[in-house]
Amino acid sequence: MNDSKHNNPPRISAYFLKWLVADHFDTPSGDFEEYFHEISEEYGSRRARWWYRGQVLRLIPDQLYEKVFWGLVMLRSYFQVGARNLAKNKVAASINIVGLSAAVGSAIALLLFVVVLNDYDQFHENRDQLYLVGQTFESELSKPDVLLRYGTSPLPLGPILAADYPQIKRSARFSTTAAMVRSDGNAFRERVSFADPDFFEMLTFPISQGDARLEDPGSVVISSEMAEKYFQDESPLGQEVLLTFENGNEEYLIVGAVAEEFPQTASLSFDFLVGSEKRLALGLESMFDWGASTDATFLQIERPEDVPLLEAELNRYVPLVNEAGGDVQIQSLFLDSISDPGFFSGWLIKDRAMEAPRPVESGMFGILALLMLMVSCFNYITISLGSAARRLKEIGIRKTTGAEKNQLVVQFLTENLLVCFIAMVGGILFAFAAAIPFMNSMVVLDIPSGYLAEPFFWQILIGLLAFVGIISGSYPAFYISSFQPVEILRGSRKLGEKKGLTRALTTVQFVLTIITITFATFAGTLDEKLIADDWGYDPDPLLVLPVYNEVHFAEMRNEALQQPFVSKVSGTYHHIGESAGGATVMVDAVEMGAVYFSVGPEYLETMGARVSEGRLFGDGYGADDSTSVVVNRTFADQHEWEFPIGQHLTIAGQSFAVIGVVEDFILTPLSGKQEPVVLGVSDVSNFNTMVVRVEDAKLEQTILALRTFWEAEFPEVDFEYYSQTAAYGAESFEGLGMFMRIVGVFALLISSMGLFGMASQKVALRIKEVGIRKTMGASAAHIIFVVNREFLVMLGVATLIATPLCWIAFSNTLLQFTTVDIPNSSTPYIVANVIVFLVAALSLSLQSRKLVRLAPADALRID
Amino acid sequence: MKLLTRPEEYVMLAIWKLQEGAYSLPIREQVSENTGYTWSLSAIYTPLNRLSKKGMVKSMITDPIRVRGGRHKRVYELTESGKKALVQIRTVEASMWSGVIGLTAQGVMR
Numbered sequence: 001m002n003d004s005k006h007n008n009p010p011r012i013s014a015y016f017l018k019w020l021v022a023d024h025f026d027t028p029s030g031d032f033e034e035y036f037h038e039i040s041e042e043y044g045s046r047r048a049r050w051w052y053r054g055q056v057l058r059l060i061p062d063q064l065y066e067k068v069f070w071g072l073v074m075l076r077s078y079f080q081v082g083a084r085n086l087a088k089n090k091v092a093a094s095i096n097i098v099g100l101s102a103a104v105g106s107a108i109a110l111l112l113f114v115v116v117l118n119d120y121d122q123f124h125e126n127r128d129q130l131y132l133v134g135q136t137f138e139s140e141l142s143k144p145d146v147l148l149r150y151g152t153s154p155l156p157l158g159p160i161l162a163a164d165y166p167q168i169k170r171s172a173r174f175s176t177t178a179a180m181v182r183s184d185g186n187a188f189r190e191r192v193s194f195a196d197p198d199f200f201e202m203l204t205f206p207i208s209q210g211d212a213r214l215e216d217p218g219s220v221v222i223s224s225e226m227a228e229k230y231f232q233d234e235s236p237l238g239q240e241v242l243l244t245f246e247n248g249n250e251e252y253l254i255v256g257a258v259a260e261e262f263p264q265t266a267s268l269s270f271d272f273l274v275g276s277e278k279r280l281a282l283g284l285e286s287m288f289d290w291g292a293s294t295d296a297t298f299l300q301i302e303r304p305e306d307v308p309l310l311e312a313e314l315n316r317y318v319p320l321v322n323e324a325g326g327d328v329q330i331q332s333l334f335l336d337s338i339s340d341p342g343f344f345s346g347w348l349i350k351d352r353a354m355e356a357p358r359p360v361e362s363g364m365f366g367i368l369a370l371l372m373l374m375v376s377c378f379n380y381i382t383i384s385l386g387s388a389a390r391r392l393k394e395i396g397i398r399k400t401t402g403a404e405k406n407q408l409v410v411q412f413l414t415e416n417l418l419v420c421f422i423a424m425v426g427g428i429l430f431a432f433a434a435a436i437p438f439m440n441s442m443v444v445l446d447i448p449s450g451y452l453a454e455p456f457f458w459q460i461l462i463g464l465l466a467f468v469g470i471i472s473g474s475y476p477a478f479y480i481s482s483f484q485p486v487e488i489l490r491g492s493r494k495l496g497e498k499k500g501l502t503r504a505l506t507t508v509q510f511v512l513t514i515i516t517i518t519f520a521t522f523a524g525t526l527d528e529k530l531i532a533d534d535w536g537y538d539p540d541p542l543l544v545l546p547v548y549n550e551v552h553f554a555e556m557r558n559e560a561l562q563q564p565f566v567s568k569v570s571g572t573y574h575h576i577g578e579s580a581g582g583a584t585v586m587v588d589a590v591e592m593g594a595v596y597f598s599v600g601p602e603y604l605e606t607m608g609a610r611v612s613e614g615r616l617f618g619d620g621y622g623a624d625d626s627t628s629v630v631v632n633r634t635f636a637d638q639h640e641w642e643f644p645i646g647q648h649l650t651i652a653g654q655s656f657a658v659i660g661v662v663e664d665f666i667l668t669p670l671s672g673k674q675e676p677v678v679l680g681v682s683d684v685s686n687f688n689t690m691v692v693r694v695e696d697a698k699l700e701q702t703i704l705a706l707r708t709f710w711e712a713e714f715p716e717v718d719f720e721y722y723s724q725t726a727a728y729g730a731e732s733f734e735g736l737g738m739f740m741r742i743v744g745v746f747a748l749l750i751s752s753m754g755l756f757g758m759a760s761q762k763v764a765l766r767i768k769e770v771g772i773r774k775t776m777g778a779s780a781a782h783i784i785f786v787v788n789r790e791f792l793v794m795l796g797v798a799t800l801i802a803t804p805l806c807w808i809a810f811s812n813t814l815l816q817f818t819t820v821d822i823p824n825s826s827t828p829y830i831v832a833n834v835i836v837f838l839v840a841a842l843s844l845s846l847q848s849r850k851l852v853r854l855a856p857a858d859a860l861r862i863d
Numbered sequence: 864m865k866l867l868t869r870p871e872e873y874v875m876l877a878i879w880k881l882q883e884g885a886y887s888l889p890i891r892e893q894v895s896e897n898t899g900y901t902w903s904l905s906a907i908y909t910p911l912n913r914l915s916k917k918g919m920v921k922s923m924i925t926d927p928i929r930v931r932g933g934r935h936k937r938v939y940e941l942t943e944s945g946k947k948a949l950v951q952i953r954t955v956e957a958s959m960w961s962g963v964i965g966l967t968a969q970g971v972m973r
Contacts, residue, residue: 027924031887032933037930059905066912751907 009036009048015057020056020063028059050372074407075414082415085391092383095757096422099750104427104464106746109435111460114362118343120267120355124204126300127339129169131155131307133297133314134349135321136331147331151352155292157333158196161299166312167306172196172203173276174268174296174353178242178688180549181272183230185716189548189688190226191248192243194279205269210237214275217322218257221273227258232317243272246686249281259557267355268296290324296353299335301830305857311335364519371516372747373464378509379754384416384476385502394633395480396488407480416473417465462817491782503794506758510798510836511805518806518832522742534667537576538608541699542724543692544575545706548717553687559709560690565698570602571687577724578689580667584680586650587639593596594635595667595675596651598682600623604662606691614645614660617681618626625681633664637677649678656680691724699723748835755814756843763787763847771859780852787851788844795840804828867952870910871919873898877953878920878939885935887911910941919945 009032021028034051042046051400086093124130135154136147155173162171172195179192200207214223220241227236236255243251251533252276262269270406277287301307314333322329336349345357382661403411425518547553553571560569574597583596617625629649634815636644637660647658667675694702703721710719769785778786806829867875878885891907905946913921921942924935926942965972 027935027937028888028904028908030928030931030936033886033932033934034928034936035904055904058903059908060907062909178917 007045009052011031013053017059020059020067029460031054038831057332074410078373078411078414079418081578082418085415086419091417091485092757093762095753096380096383096419097426099376099379099676099753100420100423100468101426101430103372103750104423104468105430105435106743107369107373107464108431108461110365110372110437111263112366112436112457113430113439114369115456117362117365118357119265120357121265121266121338123263124338126200126202126204128304129300129302130338131299131301132336132338132353133299134334134352136334138329138331138442149349151336151349151354152293152295153292153297153333154317154330155294156288156290156704157317157321158294158297158299160317160473161310161314165310167301167303167310169302170198170202170300172199172201172298173294174199174298175276175279175294176270177282178246179272181241182244183239186230186523187548188717189227189546192245193273194276195270195273196276198300199273199298201266205262206260207257208260209235210255212257212259212273214273216256217275217277218252218254219274220253220255221259222255223259227255228270233385241272243274245282247282248685253282261779268353282800289468290321295351298338307337308343316532330359346635368516368743368747371512371519372743372750373468375512375516375747375754376750377468377510377776378505378512379750379757380416380419380468380473382391382502382505382509382540382754383472385479390709391480392483392488394486395483397604399483400715401487405481412470412477412480415467416477420465420473421467422630424461425469425747426641428461435668442701476781483830503790506628506791507794507798509751509754509758510795510840511802513747513755514729514798514802514832514836515806516747516751517744517835518802518828520741520747521808521831522810527645536610539724541618541694542607543694543699543706543721544578544701544724545690545692545719545721547571547690547749548685550685552686552714552717553684553690555713556690556706556710560692560702560706563702563705564693565695565702566692567605567692567695568693569603570606571684571690572603573598573599573600573682573686575599575691576607576665580842582679585676586649592638592676595677597677598681598686599679600684600687603691604630604679607663608693610663612661612663613656616660616662618783625659626683627654627656628659630660630679631658632662632675632677632679632817635678636661638676651678651680664787748839751836752839755840756846759791759840759847761844762791763851767851767854767859771856774854774856775860783851784845784848787848791840791844795837798836799833803833806832864957867919867948868910870906871914872949872952874907874910875914875919875945879946879949884938885940886938891941912944918942919948923951932962 012027014032017029017032032055035046036052039051071636101498121127132151133153134149134151136149138147145641153173157172158173162168171333174193174195176191176193178189179190181190181192195214199205199214200212207221208224209227210221213219214221220243222230222236230236230241233241236258239255241253241255245251251274259270259273270493280287299310299312311334314335318330318332336346336352339355341352341356342347343357343362346352347358349356398408505627533812545556547556560566576597581596581598583594584591585594586592599617613636614630616630617628629651631644631649639647641647643659644658649656649658662679664677667677692702692706706721708720710717766787770787773783773786873894874890877890877897881889881893887904887907889906893901894907894953895902897905911920919942920939922937922939925936927935933934
């Protein structure tokens with residue numbers, strides 16, 4: 001028992017005792033130790049140690065009660081002091097709360113947006129086991145080594161794979177085409193999809209009525225939307241519908257089942273779903289034609305470890321596909337997971353049946369949300385540091401009357417959490433009362449309200465609260481609470497003494513502000529950047545009307561041509577911006593892919609396409625030009641035709657003569673112009689769209705006339721129309737662009753509030769100095785210079801840091817992930833820097849004015 | 864006026880008896896000796912804290928003492944209201960016990 005360690009109380013118990021009785025630690029510990037030594041001398045240290053432990057154990061219930069009791073009392077006091085402080089510093093508090101609320105609200109909206117963007121088709125219960133089969137082609141264009149990945153797959157592959165490999169539990173193919181659907185006098189052109197019987201076993205599309213039996217060739221499954229459209233109040237089950245496919249084949253089908261409404265995140269869905277075998281009605285010769293393809297082949301693989309193996313095995317089928325004489329030779333086949341399509345690679349798969357994550361949009365919104373939060377946190381830090389200057393005396397007195405450092409830290413953190421909590425509530429209100437309805441109204445994207453009930457949403461919120469509260473609160477809390485009371489009370493301690501640090505903080509704030517605004521400006525002007533000035537045709541004013549059959553078209557065409565302000569009318573099957581086909585075009589035994597438009601004879605003229613060489617299609621329907629095509633400039637250039645007119649090309653075994661070349665036009669608002677395009681004539685029976693060229697400014701009048709006529713003639717079908725510019729021009733992005741601009745304005749507002757708050761505090765600290773300068777005869781100009789010099793230097797440094805950072809970020813990351821060539825123009829940088837400078841100048845000059853008008857006596861008077 | 868609990872009463876009596884230097888350890892010893900069984904330290908702290916809150920006792924802190932690991936001790940004495948409470952409890956006890964026959968220190972006599 002001479003071991004010195006054993007002559008001391010047991011260590012763990014001693015620590016525990018210390019924790020237990022922290023508030024009045026000394027007395028009990030002293031008692032314990034004194035008695036411990038007594039026992040130790042009398043009975044030996046072993047017994048003393050056990051006694052000690054036992055006594056500590058017996059202390060627990062009472063002391064724990066005390067601890068909780070006083071803890072609650074202290075907590076109440078923390079909140080009380082916090083609330084009083086908020087009430088006292090109303091300006092700082094409201095800047096903080098409003099700024100944080102706006103930032104949190106915007107961040108919630110933006111993050112939900114990102115969540116939705118990445119949540120497509122994740123509602124399928126089997127998603128972890130589901131894979132899409134894809135195929136790769138060699139790229140004919142620009143980059144020869146790059147393999148293009150496609151989401152389509154050879155038609156027979158699914159069932160054969162399922163038969164050959166037991167690891168594959170199920171397989172289902174899915175394809176969509178268009179057909180006229182008639183029932184009870186209703187006639188519309190609809191999406192008609194084909195799927196294998198296992199489709200409903202694999203994908204989660206619950207059936208609300210009836211029984212989905214895709215193996216029954218006479219039955220069709222319809223969506224709830226279609227049930228409503230065709231049958232309204234009647235029961236859809238057992239109703240007969242007539243499908244007329246584009247080749248003229250007709251099928252009478254009985255509605256066998258109605259699917260429940262699809263989730264908003266379903267990018268793959270159907271309107272009329274029939275068994276795959278029905279594709280034979282479309283002119284397909286055999287379901288085992290390796291040359292044919294399907295939009296999607298789903299495989300259900302139960303064990304993830306089988307996936308790499310199967311993927312390797314897939315390539316055994318490549319020769320089969322290529323031998324069948326498919327138009328283009330495929331290079332390989334691959335598996336594409338539904339639950340994990342690859343954040344950075346999924347969007348590269350063309351024609352993927354399901355929407356892949358969109359890294360650019362996600363990244364942009366995510367970064368913006370983070371930036372706004374960061375800016376408001378930094379505002380908060382600088383403002384809290386500033387307002388703490390007024391509380392130095394309070395801190396000093398609290399310390400001398402026995403407050404411990406960690407109590408002060410808790411005090412300040414509690415205040416921060418209080419502010420953050422209020423801001424969080426404000427932010428949620430803002431997000432759900434304003435931001436999200438606004439986003440939804442802009443038709444940017446529907447955020448399902450169901451997310452509110454999801455635990456992850458609340459996890460995000462709590463995460464945000466902790467993030468903002470702790471990030472923004474901990475520095476001021478630890479910094480302020482570590483002051484020595486003597487220094488504070490003697491007056492030798494002034495806040496802001498660490499000049500370097502506050503300067504760094506301010507500079508960081510400026511940098512973040514500039515980055516945020518650059519970013520928002522960049523995103524807000526994205527719509528303008530994306531849309532080419534010249535579309536290659538004349539989109540304005542052009543009316544587009546869907547027509548559902550020949551009668552519609554013929555009568556509407558007549559009526560339209562009678563309108564005084566209509567100069568040209570045409571029907572078409574494909575329509576620029578809305579639809580286009582693909583074709584493999586053979587010229588001189590060389591195969592190449594091209595975009596194919598099947599259009600009405602007068603279409604190009606009506607659209608205002610510009611003829612470069614040759615002529616457009618004649619007025620006569622069909623006959624003359626049934627073997628003619630018009631190509632675009634890119635197509636002609638790709639084939640290095642010196643004289644394109646009269647050249648021959650072959651599509652699907654049929655030979656066509658080139659009669660004209662048109663200048664390149666944009667295919668969709670977001671695509672570039674440089675795609676090879678071939679345009680052929682479509683039969684009038686295939687027309688689904690009518691385009692009407694209207695004289696400027698008479699759009700409304702013409703629409704009214706057409707609507708009146710339509711409603712009298714075809715009351716069973718709703719009149720629909722759109723204007724080409726509204727649908728595909730900047731206006732179609734107005735929602736997104738507007739949203740980004742508003743977010744930008746918010747970011748600006750948050751940052752300028754921060755700048756304003758900071759400027760007012762900095763100026764307040766220098767009032768005495770300015771008073772002295774004034775009595776010594778300094779001029780107003782000199783004072784403004786002296787006070788603002790520091791800010792200007794910091795602003796300059798911030799510009800030098802932020803601008804290159806943004807430039808690098810944009811050109812190396814974001815712009816890499818778009819298919820469109822977006823110029824990294826200097827506008828956003830200039831805009832952001834100018835705006836930040838102006839806002840800083842404004843808030844500084846407001847404060848400077850105060851200084852210039854200050855009477856020195858007021859500043860120097862000792863209060 | 865609310866009556867004191869037994870532990871409170873004993874602790875106060877011990878403080879009164881000890882007069883000078885009444886702190887937790889001797890109080891505990893005193894109470895243990897008089898009651899005949901060992902009281903834990905916790906059982907002394909609780910009534911002491913409660914009495915402090917009620918204003919029946921007041922305490923003073925001594926200088927740090929080496930044998931206590933450099934810690935002070937808290938020495939208690941009775942306040943005027945504490946003394947009054949003791950007197951009152953004695954009166955109440957006496958009147959409660961008056962007229963009780965047969966229960967003596969020597970045992971039950973009936």
